Amino acid sequence: METAYSVQQIQSSYIREILAAASDKNVISLAGGLPDEKTFPIHLMKPAIEALTAMTDVFQYGATIGYEPLIVHLTQTYNLPETHRVMTCTGSQQGLDLIARAYVNPNDTVAMEAPCYLGAMQVFGLAQANLVTVSQDESGPDINELELCFKTTSPKMFYAVPDFHNPTGVCWSLEKRNQVATLCIKYNVVLIEDAPYRELRFSGEPLPLVSDFCPDHSIVLRSLSKIASPGLRFGTVSGKQSYLEPLLKVKQGADLHSSTPIQAIILGLLQHAEFPKHLENIRAIYRSRYDTIFRAVQAYLPDECKITPTEGGMFVWVTLPECDTYKLANELLANKVAVVPSPVFYPTSAEPPSAIRLNFTNADPEDLVTAIQRISQVLKNTPY
Amino acid sequence: METAYSVQQIQSSYIREILAAASDKNVISLAGGLPDEKTFPIHLMKPAIEALTAMTDVFQYGATIGYEPLIVHLTQTYNLPETHRVMTCTGSQQGLDLIARAYVNPNDTVAMEAPCYLGAMQVFGLAQANLVTVSQDESGPDINELELCFKTTSPKMFYAVPDFHNPTGVCWSLEKRNQVATLCIKYNVVLIEDAPYRELRFSGEPLPLVSDFCPDHSIVLRSLSKIASPGLRFGTVSGKQSYLEPLLKVKQGADLHSSTPIQAIILGLLQHAEFPKHLENIRAIYRSRYDTIFRAVQAYLPDECKITPTEGGMFVWVTLPECDTYKLANELLANKVAVVPSPVFYPTSAEPPSAIRLNFTNADPEDLVTAIQRISQVLKNTPY
Structure with missing residues (x-):
């Protein structure tokens, strides 16, 4: 075949x-x-794992958006505005794949930094996107190059890993975050902010998400793979409700929803006093x-x-x-x-x-x- | 956007x-x-659920094809020939989605019975397939219509639910199974045999899979959602290794792999003496x-x-x-x-x-x- x-x-x-x-x-x-x-943190997940056997509801079909108590928790933790939603995925990799499937037609232009996360290139490659790249310095993407790219190629989205980039480890400066957000708004490009390493800051001061400067022009991907366990396969996508609805449509066809017992374990972990x-x-x-x-x-x-x-x-x-x-x-x-x-x-x-x-x-x-x-x-x- | x-x-x-x-x-x-x-059967899953906290390896990244001990178990249980493989998925729905993504180009023809499982129409719709339908009687698809369909539209695949069809409940007769397999081989059409209800036979004699008559022209989807728990989101795809390789490529981009702790629970359940x-x-x-x-x-x-x-x-x-x-x-x-x-x-x-x-x-x-x-x-x- x-x-x-x-x-x-x-x-x-x-x-x-x-x-x-x-x-x-x-x-x-x-x-x-x-x-x-x-x-x-298996010991911190243990109470939630052992509680599963008393929770019949998590073994039944669930909502495509995710396990309701976890969605409530994440909405609060992420401090999402009224107009935004969060959905759960089988790793943030699935979130990225859903974005590509819901929004990228063959030959649509997608901008990214070079070098770039290999898994993102795979996903956008599967969607047959036209990939355009912008070079990176020690504080993030080259802003002049990025503006020229936005102006001349009108990408649908700009995929980026602003916190401790894979592969370079670069963390965008505060100024760069502001500048990129401003460009995304000006040129109507949606920022896909992939933040799997964000919680792994071991020195320096935490910086706001780039999306905090352009909340209505961005979708944020988060992962628990690096701070809890990748084998669980858990990630989230958040953004404007109107951005998420097409992802939910695709996810319904793709797998109906992600594993609910896993989501119950994640909720237990996130709520654990020692997390x-x-x-x-x-x-x-x-x-x-x-x-x-x-x-x-x-x-x-x-x-x-x-x-x-x-x-x-x-x-x-x-x-x-x-x-x-x-x-x-x-x-x-x-x-x-x-x-x-x-x-x-x-x-x-x-x-x-x-x-x-x-x-x-x-x-x-x-x-x-x-x-x-x-x-x-x-x-x-x-x-x- | x-x-x-x-x-x-x-x-x-x-x-x-x-x-x-x-x-x-x-x-x-x-x-x-x-x-x-x-x-x-939560009580039958309980030992495997409680054993998770002692199994560090299931919390690490795993292989795209699935959790090795479970793959070994399923290969034996399904009695797969040397040339065939089984992979695990987030519900058999994901298996179907991977098949569509790996094999169906826009306007490729896919044959199915009418009426048909809604989720299959969604998945092939997303792949922009050209859907052609064959009517069904109380023993399965109308064979003359099916042959005419294969002959005149050359579909890439024929999607079917031969055991207790959704929505009609029809179970294909032995003769029909043989006839369909023969046509699939003759016209080089791959049978996508979706078998989520197969284990729910409550009267009459079990029949072979249609795929048993055309093992090298078929892919089989199985699910534990109806006999164990849909919330776990667990299904499998099996078929020739060459059929599965493109699915693994797509799945790697789609979510890397399905949740490993869930697969460990499934293995425990399937091996439980009381299952x-x-x-x-x-x-x-x-x-x-x-x-x-x-x-x-x-x-x-x-x-x-x-x-x-x-x-x-x-x-x-x-x-x-x-x-x-x-x-x-x-x-x-x-x-x-x-x-x-x-x-x-x-x-x-x-x-x-x-x-x-x-x-x-x-x-x-x-x-x-x-x-x-x-x-x-x-x-x-x-x-x-």
Whole structure:
């Protein structure tokens, strides 16, 4: 049976291949985007898990928008205005997919930063969007480039990860947030603000959502995968009711609704008195891992390798002297360390700089140092 | 933000409207497709639910195809040949959506029986398929019509619910199963066999899957929503590995994978020694409800109303003297009983016969009788 055109253009995921190779126990993987499973707050979910067996209603069909008590809780927590709604999804990845399916026709233009989250490129690729990219500096997207992009290509939406960007770790400055929101309003572009790493700020001051400056021109995606558990598959989408209604229509056809017992567990977790303390704990753990990898990069990698500092999230981005980063990544894998080369995060049309993404949340501190030492050895011994 | 073309054509769901109206406690609803929540085997899931808190691995990211121990169990239970695979989904509804997304281009032809499951029409509608329908008799699709359809329209796939069809309750005869499989092979049409009600056979002899006669020309969708719990959102897709690979690609973009703790609960349930007994119990309960509604229809409705007998599932189909069934359904609702009128189950182009679908699994026996008496009153008092 011939596949649909939209699927024919999906390339085999390099990340999937490298993750498969990295499952070798002797390989230290900095390639994935996995949180440390030792941080999962299973003990805080335990009361809600054990309460499930007394809750018949969560085992019946539920509303497409989500489990009512959780929706009430999230509406309050997110401080949503009267005109806005929140819906629950099977991970924020599903929220992004619903947005693409509900709004993007083939050849519709979607703007994003380059580099960009691979999963977003997959979703917009499936929707056969015309992807246009804007470059990024250490404070967010290049504003002049973004305005030119909005002016000349009239994108339907601008997809962005303003907090601790994947793959670069960049966190947009307050000024940039304001500027981007202003441009979205001026050019009537809807901001798709993907915020999976937002709660993982381990230093510096929290900043408002970009959407706070353009609440009626934005949709916000949130995830519990990085701060609670990715295996639960839980995320949310919020925005104007009129923006959410088409997503609900698509979701009804896609899966009717997400698992309700999972939503009951999430509600129990979010309402647990110790959940804020849990957040502090994982931030402390990841700050320490970040410090370790940052110092190791400074200590062991050649001076031409530049690490982009970050104040949160799960990744650091290391730019390298010009080289074939795929070849480098394969050579690193042969030397028992897995990383993701930069081209993976760019549309195929782009000419990406030489860089690698390093995850620092899923390896122990000693392994982080060993991994950087191995990278150092390969970089020193092989002329790229 | 303008929605995608595919979404613009989705009509507001009449079923959603009627279900909302039916939530009035004085209304007896035979409109939904809900199992009786008193049948949910929560006590059989309890050990697996309580074991979750000791299983860190199910809270981490998992494989797109599903939770490995469950995949192993299902591969054995389904007795899949070496060349076939099974994947897990957020309800079999998601499986159907993945099939449509992976294989159906706009204007590709998809064949189905008429009447047909509404959720399938939604999914193929979203994929902008060209739907062609084949009429159904008491033993399955009209074979001559089906062959003519395959010959003249070359559909990519034939979607069907051979066991206790929604909405008619029809169960295909053995001969029909064989004939349909032969036609699928002859005309190279892939059978999408949707089997959510298959385990709800409460009389007669079990029959093989249609797919058993054409294993390399079919994809099978199974669900635990009717025999365990719909709120969990669990279903499976199985078929040739080459058929499943594109679905996995789409699912990776759609939500990465379905909730793993839910899959661990499902595995515990399926392996529970008392699960077969649970199946017997619900079959006995639903047989008794069916007997009740069948006798009530015979006893109270005018002779011109014909009920289609069934040996399982959740629905009976009652054909009526020609009338405006939407008007009738509204009048019934005003008289505190909710049913679904026949046109809902036909593409808009069709000219549906006058009929109503009655669900018998979610109302108590006394309510079933009262509901039929109310329908009888309305039919007698109002000239349609």
